[in-house]
Amino acid sequence: MALPDPRLDSLLSGKGPKLEPLLRWLLEASPVASVDGEARRTSRLRRLQGALDERELAAVLAEEWNHASAIRLLAETGLPDRTSLLGEGFLRLVDRIIPRLDAEGDLYALLDRLDLDDADAVWIEGLPEDLRTAWASLVRPPTDIWVHAARLLAHRAAAVGLSRDLLSLDPAGSDADSPFFNLTRAVRERGERPQDPEARLAWEHCRAECARALDQAHDRIEEKGVSTDLVFRLELLQAQLERIAQLLAFVSGDGDGPAFTVELVRGSASQHGFMALLRTTVKRLARKVVEHTGETGEHYIARDRREWRLMGWSAAGGGVLTAGTALFKYGLSALPLAPLLLGLSLSFNYAASFCLMQLLGFSLASKQPAMTAAALARALEADEDQTREIDLVAAITRTQVIATLGNVFAAIPAALGISALWIWLSGHGPLNLDTALHSLHGNHPFHGWTLVFAAATGVLLWLSSLASGWAANWSAYRRLPEALAQSHRIRALLGADRATALGRFVHRHISGFVGYAVLGGLLVFVPMAFAFAGIHLEVRHVTLQSAALALASASLWAQGALPWADVLWGLLGVALIGAMNFAVSFALALWTALRARGLSGRASRHLWWNILRAFNRQPGRFLLPPATGATLESPHPGDPHA
Structure with missing residues (x-):
């Protein structure tokens, strides 16, 4: 049976629903202007949900979503791609001038192509509870994807945390005493055994030690001079540790889906902004x-x-x-x-x-x-x-x-x-x-x-x-x-x-x-x-x-x-x-x-x-x-x- 919305009917016909065209159709509607007290975009989302249920296409759309790679979406959205301020700044400048060709099945690239902004995040925050519940079960990645994303970030964070100039901030300590040596193992065990109390305690202890090491590093650069590259990596490490904790929370069933979705949307909106990168990193240098x-x-x-x-x-x-x-x-x-x-x-x-x-x-x-x-x-x-x-x-x-x-x-x-x-x-x-x-x-x-x-x-x-x-x-x-x-x-x-x-x-x-x-x-x-x-x-x-x-x-x-x-x-x-x-x-x-x-x-x-x-x-x-x-x-x- 044809749907009242010809455009939506066309998108759901043929070989089945395609993720990117449906999202673009949804985002065309204003997140602010309302009809009968509900935002136009929210009304479209509700119509899409009803059409998927009516044509029994929800499982097909969920399969396409889960078939796409979500590891990069979870591990990289909103975080810098490079571990140096100069490299990240150059990459962002190039991305603003020359488009990047990404894989079609990459959800990170899909979110990037949609050109989201803060208004989209605000709209997601205001979604009614019934729509949140319905779509959460549809787009939630499998558990192993969360684990893989957390382990990927753990390896990257350990590499940054064990760099020579960060280790040299603690001249009295041994390199082998760095908590970043244990980070990848703690994350792997926590991901593989999410209900094991020992794995949970080991992860929490490792995270606390890494956070303490970062605090000590910040204190030491307050006492001496500051390098923009060093500050950039400290901020990157802090963000990576926070993201790992969020990912592992979803593995154990404690994650806040709507809040994390909003964070990803905001991260996607800001991750190519050169001035925002410069402003947040240079502030500490300017202070010194x-x-x-x-x-x-x-x-x-x-x-x-x-x-x-x-x-x-x-x-x-x-x-x-x-x-x-x-x-x-x-x-x-x-x-x-x-x-x-x-x-x-x-x-x-x-x-x-x-x-x-x-x-x-x-x-x-x-x-x-x-x-x-x-x-x-x-x-x-x-x-x-x-x-x-x-x-x-x-x-x-x-x-x-x-x-x-x-x-x-x-x-x-x-x-x-x-x-x-x-x-x-x-x-x-x-x-x-x-x-x-x-x-x-x-x-x-x-x-x-x-x-x-x-x-x-x-x-x-x-x-x-x-x-x-x-x-x-x-x-x-x-x-x-x-x-x-x-x-x-x-x-x-x-x-x-x-x-x-x-x-x-x-x-x-x-x-x-x-x-x-x-x-x-x-x-x-x-x-x-x-x-x-x-x-x-x-x-x-x-x-x-x-x-x-x-x-x-x-x-x-x-x-x-x-x-x-x-x-x-x-x-x-x-x-x-x-x-x-x-x-x-x-x-x-x-x-x-x-x-x-x-x-x-x-x-x-x-x-x-x-x-x-x-x-x-x-x-x-x-x-x-x-x-x-x-x-x-x-x-x-x-x-x-x-």
């Missing part, structure tokens, strides 16, 4: 990067009046050094060099100057905000009461104010002194007329894109702070200082004491050196890259611009062509450039730190609102030196910079 950045940034916060004065003197030294850096920049730019050689020369000029600044204990304005934001995020996570966090922001801001003033008030006199010496020796200024006028007008805050360029420079400062944190994380992960101190070649070349001193030196300076080297490259090559694309971009850093303003003004004065009004506008521009450098770099760094620590957007907005209110009530608290005797207390006893 900002933590290492914060450890450096703690030392850029003046907590009392003495530290505030020391920061001022440190910044003054940085300003004097930057005056020479600016002069060398103009000298290199005047040479007839190819663009690549010019870019490398300018980058080396910046990087060498900044690294020398670190070795001498000097400070560069606007570098600190990006470093100190991680310290603020750590304090915010530790304490819901934001009173101390506002005090910390006030300390960061007034430290930045004195750092900027120290840089500028030292860079300008130093640049003027260099110019005076140059004029005395040569009779003319260090810059020609065109270069001096361009530099002077480049500081005008409202002519051109000066403030936009300053904001872009703030982004570069933020990127350099991430590079600093990454370098510190990489050094900790590779145990670089210890490796250098114990290297036989270095000890033979330098001696044991000097090798140890080299390790301490690298530990103390690698973060700053990498950050400053990256900053030097960004300040030069980012504008060059934009120019290659036809976009004009210049960098505007407060200290470099103050030195450039002084050099340009002195050169124009020597030629009798100094426009004093432009000089005054340039001084205002320097102040606004400093404010823009600070605001952008600090805001981006704080945003990164908050996201890496999983703090909500609401907490971030609440913090910003409280900061603005506090600044409106007491602006001097954020701009002026701390009161005599006032100290910002550390939340960590014994740590003056926490």
